[in-house]
Amino acid sequence: MVTAPTTLRDIARACNVSVSTVSRALADNPAIAKKTRQLIQETAKELNYRPNAQARALKSSRTDAIGVVVPSLVNPFFAAMAAAIEDEANQAGYATIITSSGESSPKITEAIEALRARQVDGIIAVPHIEAAEMLEDVALSIPLLFIDRHLEGSNIPAVISDAAPGIKAALEALNSRGHHKVGYLAGPQTTSTGRDRLQDFRRYAEELGMDQIVHHGGYLHEEGFRGTQKLLEQQPTAIIAGDSMMTFGALEACYRENVDIGKQLALIGFDDFVFMRIQPAPVAIIDQSVEHMGRTALRNLVQSFSAKSPPEGAVVKTRFIPRESIEFTP
Amino acid sequence: MVTAPTTLRDIARACNVSVSTVSRALADNPAIAKKTRQLIQETAKELNYRPNAQARALKSSRTDAIGVVVPSLVNPFFAAMAAAIEDEANQAGYATIITSSGESSPKITEAIEALRARQVDGIIAVPHIEAAEMLEDVALSIPLLFIDRHLEGSNIPAVISDAAPGIKAALEALNSRGHHKVGYLAGPQTTSTGRDRLQDFRRYAEELGMDQIVHHGGYLHEEGFRGTQKLLEQQPTAIIAGDSMMTFGALEACYRENVDIGKQLALIGFDDFVFMRIQPAPVAIIDQSVEHMGRTALRNLVQSFSAKSPPEGAVVKTRFIPRESIEFTP
Missing domain, CATH: 3.40.50.2300 (Response regulator)
Structure with a gap:
C-alpha cells in the first residue's frame, strides 16, 4: 500500500482545526485546550504522523x-x-x-x-x-x-578507566604464584592510556620487586605478535599485554612458537571479550568494562x-x- | 581561537555581491558569470565556509x-x-x-x-x-x-553471498582427506542464509556420499557450543559451523571437551576474522568477504x-x- 506521509494539514482537516493549532497541540502548548490537544495528539497517532526531524531540528536547533x-x-x-x-x-x-x-x-x-x-x-x-x-x-x-x-x-x-587497580591485582596474582620476571607490551606513548598503564606497571612491579622487561609496541595485533616474540627471547615467565589487540598478537605468537600458555608462560590480556575465553587456556584479563x-x-x-x-x-x-x-x- | 561559523553574508561582504548571488554561485548556477562564481567559491573555501547540512537537506531534500x-x-x-x-x-x-x-x-x-x-x-x-x-x-x-x-x-x-562454492569446496577438502561423517551446525531456518547453507550442505554431502549429522542451532555462540557437544556424541570426524558465532562456540566446546582440533577433529568455520587464526590450529574457513x-x-x-x-x-x-x-x- 502506497501512502503519502501524513502532514499537519491532514491532521488539521481530520480534527477540523487550523494547522497552527495542530502544530501547537503537538508541541503540547497549554494555549490549546487540553481536550483539543488530546484529540489532535491521538489523531496524529492514528494517522501515523511522523514529524520531519530536519524541519524540527532547524526550528529547535536540536537534532536529537x-x-x-x-x-x-x-x-x-x-x-x-x-x-x-x-x-x-x-x-x-x-x-x-x-x-x-x-x-x-x-x-x-x-x-x-x-x-x-x-x-x-x-x-x-x-x-x-x-x-x-x-x-x-x-x-x-x-x-x-x-x-x-x-x-x-x-x-x-x-x-x-583507571588501569591501576587491575594492573596491581594482576601483578600480585603473578607474584603470589612465583613469577618474578614479567614482560610488558606497552601501548603508544602518545596516548594517555599507553603512558598511564606503563607507569602503573612499572610502579607495582617495582613495589613487588619483580624484574621488568618492556617492549614498546602499539595498539596493533602485529605489534603484540612481534613484541611477544622479542620478549620471549629474554625468557620471562609471564607477559602482560597492554591492550586487547596486542593480547591477540601475543596469543598468536605463543601458538606459533609452541609456547604452552598456562603451563610454560602466564599470559594476561586487556579487556574481556569472548575471544579471550575461546582459547585452550582462557586468558586472565585486566578489564575496563567498556x-x-x-x-x-x-x-x-x-x-x-x-x-x-x-x-x-x-x-x-x-x-x-x-x-x-x-x-x-x- | 573562537571563530563564529562563516555565513553566506560573510562571503557576500568579502566579494561585494549579494547573498543570493553567493548562494547561487555555491550551487554552481550558470546564471552567475563564471569568473564571479570562481571568486565566490574560492572565497568560501578561504573563509572555511561549512554549509549547514540540515538547511541544505530541507531545500534539496537530500541529506547526504x-x-x-x-x-x-x-x-x-x-x-x-x-x-x-x-x-x-x-x-x-x-x-x-x-x-x-x-x-x-x-x-x-x-x-x-x-x-x-x-x-x-x-x-x-x-x-x-x-x-x-x-x-x-x-x-x-x-x-x-x-x-x-x-x-x-x-x-x-x-x-x-552464495554459500554453495565455499561449502562445496569445504566438503571436497574433507572428503579427499578421508572424512566421511560430517556434523553441521545449521543457522536459524527463518533466515535465508540459514536455509540456503543447510540446503547446500545437504546437497554436496549427498553428492560426495558422506554421512550427515545436522544440529539445528542459531546464530549464537551458545548454540555453537551446545550443538558441538551434541554432535560430538555421535562421533563425526569433522564439523562445519554455519556462521562465525557458532564457530566460536564450536572452538570453545572442543577446548572444554579436550578434543584436539586438527588432530582428532576437523573444524571448518564461517567468515575469516582474525580470531579464527588466533588459535593453536588456525581454523579453515568458508569466507563470504563481508x-x-x-x-x-x-x-x-x-x-x-x-x-x-x-x-x-x-x-x-x-x-x-x-x-x-x-x-x-x-
Whole structure:
C-alpha cells in the first residue's frame, strides 16, 4: 500500500482545526485546550504522523542526534563501545551517527567536521593528540566528551578507566604464584592510556620487586605478535599485554612458537571479550568494562544538554579477572 | 581561537555581491558569470565556509546520509560490514547513521522509523522476516537495499553471498582427506542464509556420499557450543559451523571437551576474522568477504540515487580457505 506521509494539514482537516493549532497541540502548548490537544495528539497517532526531524531540528536547533567518533569498528573494543553508546542513546531518544577516524589526525578532523555540518547535539570522541587544537576549538561550540583517552593539558572532560587497580591485582596474582620476571607490551606513548598503564606497571612491579622487561609496541595485533616474540627471547615467565589487540598478537605468537600458555608462560590480556575465553587456556584479563564506560559517557553527555553546562567526565576502575592462563607455578 | 561559523553574508561582504548571488554561485548556477562564481567559491573555501547540512537537506531534500541497520555491532561480522559500508560511504561523500536492530522485529521497526524521520537518502539493512511487511512499505518511499539476507517472496534487492562454492569446496577438502561423517551446525531456518547453507550442505554431502549429522542451532555462540557437544556424541570426524558465532562456540566446546582440533577433529568455520587464526590450529574457513559485500551494497545504493531507480542487488561468491584445523587423516 502506497501512502503519502501524513502532514499537519491532514491532521488539521481530520480534527477540523487550523494547522497552527495542530502544530501547537503537538508541541503540547497549554494555549490549546487540553481536550483539543488530546484529540489532535491521538489523531496524529492514528494517522501515523511522523514529524520531519530536519524541519524540527532547524526550528529547535536540536537534532536529537549524537556523534560518535571511534578509531575503528573492526577493533572489538571500539565496536563494543559504540554499541553501548548507541543502545543507551536509543533508550534516551537519541540517534547516533557513528564514524571511525582511524588513528590518524586528518581523518578525525574530517569525521568531526562532518558531524558538525550535521549539527549533532553533542559528540563523544576518542581523541587523537595531533588533532588536539581542533578538538579544543570544537568544544567551544558544541558539547564534547572524550572517551577512553584524555588529552594532556586539555580541560575537555573524559570518561576513562583507571588501569591501576587491575594492573596491581594482576601483578600480585603473578607474584603470589612465583613469577618474578614479567614482560610488558606497552601501548603508544602518545596516548594517555599507553603512558598511564606503563607507569602503573612499572610502579607495582617495582613495589613487588619483580624484574621488568618492556617492549614498546602499539595498539596493533602485529605489534603484540612481534613484541611477544622479542620478549620471549629474554625468557620471562609471564607477559602482560597492554591492550586487547596486542593480547591477540601475543596469543598468536605463543601458538606459533609452541609456547604452552598456562603451563610454560602466564599470559594476561586487556579487556574481556569472548575471544579471550575461546582459547585452550582462557586468558586472565585486566578489564575496563567498556560497556559501562560507553553508557556512562552517553548519560553524562545527555545530562549536560539539560544542565546547559559542559559534560562531566568519569573514571571507571579496572578489575582483574584471573583465569587458567596464569594457573601454574614457574 | 573562537571563530563564529562563516555565513553566506560573510562571503557576500568579502566579494561585494549579494547573498543570493553567493548562494547561487555555491550551487554552481550558470546564471552567475563564471569568473564571479570562481571568486565566490574560492572565497568560501578561504573563509572555511561549512554549509549547514540540515538547511541544505530541507531545500534539496537530500541529506547526504545513509542509514545502516545491522542486528548487532558486537557480532564481528556485522561490525566489519558496518565499517566497510561506512568507509565506502565517506569516500563517496556520505555520512552513515548506524543503528542496530537486535534480531527482534519491534527493534528493526523502531530503527527504520528513526532513520526515516531523519530523512536519510537511502537505507542498507539486514532484514528480519517478522518486519517483512513494514520493510516492503519503506521500500516504496525510500531506496532500500538488503544485505546479508533476502526475504522470501520479496522484490527488494539484496547483496548476499552464495554459500554453495565455499561449502562445496569445504566438503571436497574433507572428503579427499578421508572424512566421511560430517556434523553441521545449521543457522536459524527463518533466515535465508540459514536455509540456503543447510540446503547446500545437504546437497554436496549427498553428492560426495558422506554421512550427515545436522544440529539445528542459531546464530549464537551458545548454540555453537551446545550443538558441538551434541554432535560430538555421535562421533563425526569433522564439523562445519554455519556462521562465525557458532564457530566460536564450536572452538570453545572442543577446548572444554579436550578434543584436539586438527588432530582428532576437523573444524571448518564461517567468515575469516582474525580470531579464527588466533588459535593453536588456525581454523579453515568458508569466507563470504563481508568487506566486499558492504562496499558493493554502498556503491549500488549510491548509484541508484543518480539513476533514480531502485538499487541493484548482487551475489558475492564464497570461497574456501583451507588451514591447519583440517590437516589430518582420521
